[in-house]
Amino acid sequence: MNANIHLIGLNHRTAGVDIREKYALSSLEAFEKMLVHGPVREALALSTCNRVEILIVSDGSPAAADHVLHCWAEACSQPVSGLVSHTYIHENEQAVEHLFRVAGSLDSMVLGEPQILGQLKEAYRKAVESGTAKIVINRLLHKAFFVAKRIRSETGVASSAVSISYAAVALARKIFGELQGKRAMLIGAGEMAELAAMHLLGAGIEHICVANRTFARAEELAARFKGTAIPFDALYSKLPEVDIVISSTGAPTAVIHARDMKQVLKKRRHKPMFFIDIAVPRDIDPDVNQLDNAYLYDIDDLKEVVEENLAQRRDEAEKASTIVREEVQAFSHWLGSLELQPTIVDLLSSGERIAQRELQKTLRRLGPDVPEETRKALEVLVTSLAHKLYHEPIVYLKRRAREEGPAERFVHNVRRIFNLDEETVPEDAHVCRHKPSSLSGDQICQDKPQ
């Protein structure tokens, strides 16, 4: 791969939170614009609570990575020395592979979590807006999103819940199917139980009622979930109306007993009930699970589900890594064939510029009374002429690249022939060829093809 792609970053594995917060980037657009100078042609920055990743495409100068580190430290008003021991620098294929792994959530703290892809898309959007994402980054990021999609659809790396609250929601779905129209009851108030209730609401549950020994706290929680508060003593009378019970009280003994649940289930005509007991000591009598149409999971059961799912995800990550490797190869191949692209673009732009310059000259000569139709026709004529003139060199370049692999030599010659890099040629350049003895070796080499 000849393109110079660098990925410089730090993440939750290489830096503690104290370092990550110091070097987090706040204004990505401004930072990207700051980066795109000197050797750096394109740039994209991603900054989340777990990682900062800076992707650049440079002209191959070894100073590019240093330039990034200095800009990064400067943007955070921190010393560069603080970054050095925590950052990784990946080049070319390694950089592409790392980016694909980040997009596919294989590098995340929680393997397979979906947020990173959204964050990467947002970072890309900003880079496009700031004008620092061009041909290589555009293609690379689109490929990264494609890889993430492939990983998601072809492997189970993101298929199972890996948090207690999500595991509870996934189980509820396995019992009830869709959760629309279902009702839940939250007994007591614990952070994890509230989170589970929140996820259930997000999954479409119709209503949540809250029972707490302190009624004011129940009202406060009910207001947050747009549900209703019920007195703790009225818990049993409300149970027949609910499908899911999440319990997390600090009670030393069970709050819900199997013997009472028989009556509750009878009242609700044996429609299924799902109990999530997050309290320690447990709030719900374990015998409830023995009743027909009653399903009980306590905190240890849920932890086991999460552990199992994490192990499954790790197995699936192997498959995902194979996908990443395949796609890195495909991207490298594309990049190899793309080396012509900037030259072709430059060639056409140069032709258009010349055509416009000549058009303006002609229009000035014709005077101000030239009809609009004539002006437009002339414009079309010169642009089309420029494109046609450059058509054959472009075809030639593409053919050479196709037949002989990397077309660097031909690209170089074409750039020189058409002076696409707008180098100033010394007035006596011809002299140096004819009278080499009168010039230094450096001057001679300057004019030789590299």
Added chain:
Amino acid sequence: MGSVELLKLFVIGLYLAGTILSLSGILVARKSLRSVGMACAVAGFALHTFDMGLVTSQPGNSLTAGAFYYSLFSWLLLLIWFLAWWRLKLGFLALTISPLALLFYISSLRLAPMHVTTPPTLLGLFFGLHIGALFLALALLAVSFGAGLAFLHLERKIKTKEPLTGFRKDLPSLSTFDRAVHWAVAAGFPLYTVGLLSGFFWAKLTWGKVFSWDIKELTSITIWFLYASLFYQRMVTGRQGRRTAILAIWVFALAMLSMLGINLLTPSHHSFTAVPL
């Protein structure tokens, strides 16, 4: 080999391919295999429909032949499976229904005609009310059997907190299987009742008595009582879940015993005999 035999062989081939691909697609959790299996089953079903059309268009009482009964049952099983797939997304019923349909279709080729004295003018009525209604009810029982088995399997996994691995991860929810049992019982029991009553009526017309203590008749009555109990529990008391799933499985098992065991092995009004090889 005549063209009809060739057609039947094609049907068997497609049903066999459909069954194997659907089962392996479910067990290895590969959607593409399931889709190809389904396509084979649909193609087999289309040819099977054509085959039945040929039989019904023949002159005489070919409709009352045992061969046609089993072929019809196989066809209805698939029809109901397609409906369950379409309405409840229960592709997983392939695990039970697809092998059953194949078994009955192959069996149908080995059965000799059963002698039933049927006046041609009443043939359609007899067929629609007795055979049609009963077989439809049994095909629906097959759905409740398959859904009931899946329900019990998934429920045991959830109750014992075992991890849901392999194809189990893709299984629909418990409530979907329960709804399938409910749907099949709600539609199946009235049909079974109509089929049974029309059978008694028919017996009075052809044999001069409503009930002749025939073993098939006794089994059918037992099945009706069990089916009625299942219907009552589901529709009247609103009972759901495990208990009704178990009962549905037993009712279906008894119905299959009656259909394969009694019809083939015991001497009764409903006996079929196998064609000697």
